[in-house]
Amino acid sequence: MVIMKFGGTSVGSAQRIKNLVPLINNDERKIVVLSAMSGTTNLLVEISASLYAKDLVKLKQQITEFELRYKNAIAELFSKKESLENANSLLNDHLNFIKSFTLDLFTVNEEKAILAQGELLSTALLNIYLAEQNISSVLLSALDFMRIDDAEEPDVHFIKKMISKSMESFSEEKLFITQGYICRNSFGEIDNLKRGGSDYTATLIGAATNATEVQIWTDIDGLHNNDPRIVEKTFAVTELSFDEAAELAYFGAKILHPTCVLPAKKENIPVRLLNTMQPTATGTIISNKPAPDRITAIAAKDHLTAIKIKSARMLLAYGFLRAVFEVFERYKTPIDMISTSEVAISLTIDSNKHLDEIINELQQFGLVEVDKNQTIICIVGTFGADKQGYASRIFDSLKNIPIRMISYGGSENNISLLVNSDLKKDALVSLNKGLF
Ligand code: ASP
Numbered sequence: 001m002v003i004m005k006f007g008g009t010s011v012g013s014a015q016r017i018k019n020l021v022p023l024i025n026n027d028e029r030k031i032v033v034l035s036a037m038s039g040t041t042n043l044l045v046e047i048s049a050s051l052y053a054k055d056l057v058k059l060k061q062q063i064t065e066f067e068l069r070y071k072n073a074i075a076e077l078f079s080k081k082e083s084l085e086n087a088n089s090l091l092n093d094h095l096n097f098i099k100s101f102t103l104d105l106f107t108v109n110e111e112k113a114i115l116a117q118g119e120l121l122s123t124a125l126l127n128i129y130l131a132e133q134n135i136s137s138v139l140l141s142a143l144d145f146m147r148i149d150d151a152e153e154p155d156v157h158f159i160k161k162m163i164s165k166s167m168e169s170f171s172e173e174k175l176f177i178t179q180g181y182i183c184r185n186s187f188g189e190i191d192n193l194k195r196g197g198s199d200y201t202a203t204l205i206g207a208a209t210n211a212t213e214v215q216i217w218t219d220i221d222g223l224h225n226n227d228p229r230i231v232e233k234t235f236a237v238t239e240l241s242f243d244e245a246a247e248l249a250y251f252g253a254k255i256l257h258p259t260c261v262l263p264a265k266k267e268n269i270p271v272r273l274l275n276t277m278q279p280t281a282t283g284t285i286i287s288n289k290p291a292p293d294r295i296t297a298i299a300a301k302d303h304l305t306a307i308k309i310k311s312a313r314m315l316l317a318y319g320f321l322r323a324v325f326e327v328f329e330r331y332k333t334p335i336d337m338i339s340t341s342e343v344a345i346s347l348t349i350d351s352n353k354h355l356d357e358i359i360n361e362l363q364q365f366g367l368v369e370v371d372k373n374q375t376i377i378c379i380v381g382t383f384g385a386d387k388q389g390y391a392s393r394i395f396d397s398l399k400n401i402p403i404r405m406i407s408y409g410g411s412e413n414n415i416s417l418l419v420n421s422d423l424k425k426d427a428l429v430s431l432n433k434g435l436f
């Protein structure tokens, strides 16, 4: 069995929904996980905001916009009278459900029920469309098997038991469809796996059904070795280890969130990133297979602030780093990169929300210097302690670029550098030339 997850743009119009059919209609047994049509969840968030504010004028406009979008999609998608009727009556049910909240108290629970409407609609529409094409499929409700516990963590045991129960009576069936993102919580109320959570649904289902592969279908042909918006001649990386993927995730390289990869990594199920616009391209496969010896990819993250604390008290002292880190903990500000010397420590943060307070407190330890507008360049590959030559290749490529910080050896898969953001483009281009 394979799990195929399609994101919002892949189901974003009638035509895009039609385009899915050749991808999902074959002999392989599969569960298709869908996001809401693109823009839908955002619109539902806005609708909820109007319901909180009891702004009925705005609400009416938003619901009309919602209705129009779906009416148009339905008119374009279906040609048979029966499917048109089915789809329009489905849409009316969902619209009435949303409208019903004007009469009641509106709390976070009602909002979650509203946010679930997008995925419920996209999956039902695909199911009706498949029926119109005489393709047999089963619509599974994620609300029957996807559940989070008190700690808002997926209840893996429940999911496994209930999904197999949901599929039990369809042993001959090849094609199952279900909603990404939505679930129930420990009270049985409708909830969700947070924005962008459909990928997580896919890997959780993959783990629960012991799938051979989880496929994440988007609009790009996998993970690129460098940022294609900045650097020319980038290419899709064909193979990636879960550990490398985790390193890259932070850098907004269009890739899965680390928590979402976890179920697949744990159950050893490969995750493949594929492109709906170029379905035959190999894409990127992420698995537990150790990556070959190489430099895999480069990513960058902007808007960082570097802070240096210089203190004679640090020399041969213990407890100094703890005291420094506690300041950041008090202001709930994550630290990204660290480098230390005997008498100073430099670190970076990506939120300046409490910067003034943090600097204030750090000044008790010594001299504090702050550099805003910094960029982390992260080079991912296989840099185990027994490997040689990678650092020299990297620094050779960057010989004309001033570097503010270096971090090597934190993990076997990451070498990070901090440069002034004005030099980011130069750094990425130089590394691309020197390393690939
Ligand atoms: N539709 C949800 C969102 O936009 C979930 C997802 O697309 O992954 O966040």
Ligand code: MG
Pocket: 007, 008, 035, 196, 198
């Ligand atoms: Mg999405």
